[in-house]
Amino acid sequence: MNDASILVVxxxxxxxxxxxxxxxxxxxxxxxxATSGEExxxxxxxxxxxxxxxxxxxxxxxxxxxAAQAIHANLNIPIIYLTANADDSxxxxxxxxxxxxxxxKPFKEKELKTTIEITLNKYRMEKQLKQSEQWLTTVxxxxxxxxxxxxxxxxxxxxxxxxxxxxxWKQEDAFGAAVTTVFNITHEQTRTLIESPITxxxxxxxxxxxxxxxxxxxxxxxxxPIDDSVAPIKDQQGNVMGAVLVFxxxxxxxxxxxxxxxxxxxxxxxxQLEKVxxxxxxFLSTISHELRTPISNMKMAxxxxxxxxxxxxxxxxxxxxxxxxxxxxxxxxxxxDLQRLETASYLTVLVExxxxxxxxxxxxxxxxxxxxxxxxxxxINLSPDLPQLNSERASLExxxxxxxxxxxxxxxxxxxIILSVRHKSSLPAPYQPGSDTVTIFAVSNQAEIPAVELxxxxxxxxxxxxxxxxxxxxxxxxxxxxxxxxxxxxxxIQVESNKGWTTFTVELPDLAIAPEQQI
Numbered sequence: 001m002n003d004a005s006i007l008v009v010x011x012x013x014x015x016x017x018x019x020x021x022x023x024x025x026x027x028x029x030x031x032x033x034a035t036s037g038e039e040x041x042x043x044x045x046x047x048x049x050x051x052x053x054x055x056x057x058x059x060x061x062x063x064x065x066x067a068a069q070a071i072h073a074n075l076n077i078p079i080i081y082l083t084a085n086a087d088d089s090x091x092x093x094x095x096x097x098x099x100x101x102x103x104x105k106p107f108k109e110k111e112l113k114t115t116i117e118i119t120l121n122k123y124r125m126e127k128q129l130k131q132s133e134q135w136l137t138t139v140x141x142x143x144x145x146x147x148x149x150x151x152x153x154x155x156x157x158x159x160x161x162x163x164x165x166x167x168x169w170k171q172e173d174a175f176g177a178a179v180t181t182v183f184n185i186t187h188e189q190t191r192t193l194i195e196s197p198i199t200x201x202x203x204x205x206x207x208x209x210x211x212x213x214x215x216x217x218x219x220x221x222x223x224x225p226i227d228d229s230v231a232p233i234k235d236q237q238g239n240v241m242g243a244v245l246v247f248x249x250x251x252x253x254x255x256x257x258x259x260x261x262x263x264x265x266x267x268x269x270x271x272q273l274e275k276v277x278x279x280x281x282x283f284l285s286t287i288s289h290e291l292r293t294p295i296s297n298m299k300m301a302x303x304x305x306x307x308x309x310x311x312x313x314x315x316x317x318x319x320x321x322x323x324x325x326x327x328x329x330x331x332x333x334x335x336x337d338l339q340r341l342e343t344a345s346y347l348t349v350l351v352e353x354x355x356x357x358x359x360x361x362x363x364x365x366x367x368x369x370x371x372x373x374x375x376x377x378x379x380i381n382l383s384p385d386l387p388q389l390n391s392e393r394a395s396l397e398x399x400x401x402x403x404x405x406x407x408x409x410x411x412x413x414x415x416x417i418i419l420s421v422r423h424k425s426s427l428p429a430p431y432q433p434g435s436d437t438v439t440i441f442a443v444s445n446q447a448e449i450p451a452v453e454l455x456x457x458x459x460x461x462x463x464x465x466x467x468x469x470x471x472x473x474x475x476x477x478x479x480x481x482x483x484x485x486x487x488x489x490x491x492x493i494q495v496e497s498n499k500g501w502t503t504f505t506v507e508l509p510d511l512a513i514a515p516e517q518q519i
Contacts, residue, residue: 004050004120005029009040009067010082011059015105019053019112026113037062037070044071051120053103056083056094068097078123080115082107148245149233150179150198157242166226166249168219183245188213188225197230201243207231216247225250298324349489351511353388354396356421356439363397364419367404375413381420389439390510395485400441402478403504407445415446424507441506449497457495458483482506 006028010016013035020030031047034040037058044052052071056064068079081094084105094102100119103112146163150156156179159171167174167182174182179198186193197208208230216224228247232240301320308314364380371378389396400419407417420442449457449464456462461476482504486493491508 003027003029004116005031005047006116007032007034007040007044007047007049007052009034009037009052009054009058009064011035011055011057022109022112023116026116028116036060037064037067040064040067041070041074044075044077048075049077051116051123052077052079053116054079054081056081065093065097068094068099072097076127078119080119145246145248148179148183148198148247149242150202150245151242152202152240154179154196154198154202154243156182163247166216166218166224166247168222179245184217185210185226186215186217187211188215197228198243198245201230201232202240205232205234205240210247225254295324349395349511350392351390351513352393353513354391354393355388356382356386359393359397360400360421363400364404367408367417370408371417374408374411376408376411377414377416379416379418381418383422386421386423386439389508390513391489391508392511395489396508399482399485399489399506400443402482403441403443403506406478406504407443407447410447411445412447417446418442418444420444438507438509441508442503444501444503446500447502448500449495449502451497454495454497458493 006023008016008019008023008030010019010033016033016035020033023030031049032043034043035058037060040052040054040058052068054064054068058064058067064081068081071077072079078100079097080101080103081099082103082105100122101115103115143160143162146166147158147160148156148163148167149158155176156171156174159167159169159174159182164170169177169182180196183196183198184193185196194210194214197210200206200208210226210228212227214226214228216226218224226247227250228245230243230245233242233244235241298321301317301324305314305317305321308317360380360382364378368378404417404419411417420440422440424438424440453464457464458479460480462480463476483493486506486508489508490511491506493504493506496503496505
């Protein structure tokens, strides 16, 4: 910075001229020399130099210290004092003006040059630092987030206006106070105090974020939902010098999120209602058709019965009436059972110890005769060590009966049906009833269901395309009822169909027997 402008204030003309020559030799510009304090102030205001060399002892009413005070009050420029000697009181007065240095007369040329260069460089760095500080302060004051900074002890060193508004603290009141006093936070639900994030950042030297649902309790007791983060402030050596806390009021965001959530819930509710209405319409349409068909057949049989030409013919129509009545009753009972199971969460499972070795034969026997009549092969594979199963006997029997009925209905003459029952437990034998034991029932038959049909196989009234409903009969509710019964017994059911076989696999756990059901 050799092109700097320097004002020389010296009442000794020869000394002043000598200093001017030396400065010009160094490459500095010396636009003026002042010999008194009043002249120094006037010329400083006119030329606004980069530096002032000020002799403390000046002739006249104003000495160099007073002149320096006046210049410093109007211009932010560095001042170096020149003095041959000065008493302690004068030096104390000089310190108040914040001089950048002192040169004792007589001084050497190198000493003069070094002092000026150091002063100008120091002033330039301080000016840049102040500009950066002013820029940073302006930015922090103008941003929309609240900002609090602290020193390494956790004392507040800065608050921007947003932080003042949210905390209820003015910077002048908060300055030097503990951050934990100014920034008081708690959890919205548990109402427990949350550890100060600035304390964590200072101790751990890492960035810290607050948990969700954090509430800031302002000085006046107002609670404000916020989110924030805290980062440590480190020097070039990595030492923690303080921390900066940035936080924001998220009240409006929470309101928007809550409003959006309500909107989503309303949309979901509307969609569910629409789906329910559609299901209701479909159900009513289907059930009206299913109920109407047997009734129509019965009406036709009654009309034909009235004009039956023979007893044999009349018996045929009576058989039709009996069959259609049974079909109607079966449909209504199945619908009532499904309705009951729709509210299974409100029902109590009547758990009892079911002996599979005793109850399975009575379930299987009717289907042995049916399979023999249809020239089907019914194979039973029971594990020899089947223990008792804690479950509801009536529901278990209904599940197996429906699956076996379905297998017999759709297996061709000469086809094979297999019922397998086995036990699975995570405990070593002998098996003990409990939550870790499962009984597996598998019903397989030689009839393959297309893969595209499998996802709908448990739907109400759904029948696999290509089957002859009149020939096979049934309500189309059997498998839907089985699935509901399995879920009611807290079990699972799966279906697989490939290579000409279809297998329904049911896993039922041991259920706990309620005290009131125990004898």
